[in-house]
Amino acid sequence: QLQALVDALAKKTPSAFQGALEKCAEEAGIDLKAPDKNSERSLIFGIKLSWSEQIQSESHPPVVLLLAAQILFHHATKAVVKAPGRGIAPLLEFLKPSLKPEAFDKLDALQQCVVKML
Structure with a gap:
């Protein structure tokens, strides 16, 4: 099977x-x-809270970028995504229509800096 x-x-x-x-x-x-709606909502809230706490204490730029992209994805879609580092660029492209151009430009610049850093 x-x-x-x-x-x-x-x-x-x-x-x-x-x-x-x-x-x-x-x-x-x-x-x-399938989880019931309350359990699912509680689980998603816990994940979002965990990401918010992590991003406040994180100093490593790739991790900050990843957490920011995941939080923004949740804000835009009300769904949770766990992406690997190499999934940041497609995730940002997906988010582009729901972000202000200035915000997208800043995230894109940060992503390019992270790629150069690695």
Whole structure:
């Protein structure tokens, strides 16, 4: 069943992955269920709060940029995304329409500085 799960990932369709994941979970004896709205809201609030606390105490520019992009994504979409460092550029491009041009320019300049730094 794990191979079916890997194959479903390759298809890049959420429904195929969901079905394969449910079969794997069933065989493993894991009960999958969607969180209720209150639990989901509480979880997302906790993640956002954690990011806000981290960004206040962080001094490493790549981490600050990553946290800022994730917080802005949540603000723009009301969804949570956990992105790797290399996912910053696409994330900023996604956010561009919902940001003021000056804000986007500052984030883009910071991202370019971080890339040069690394």
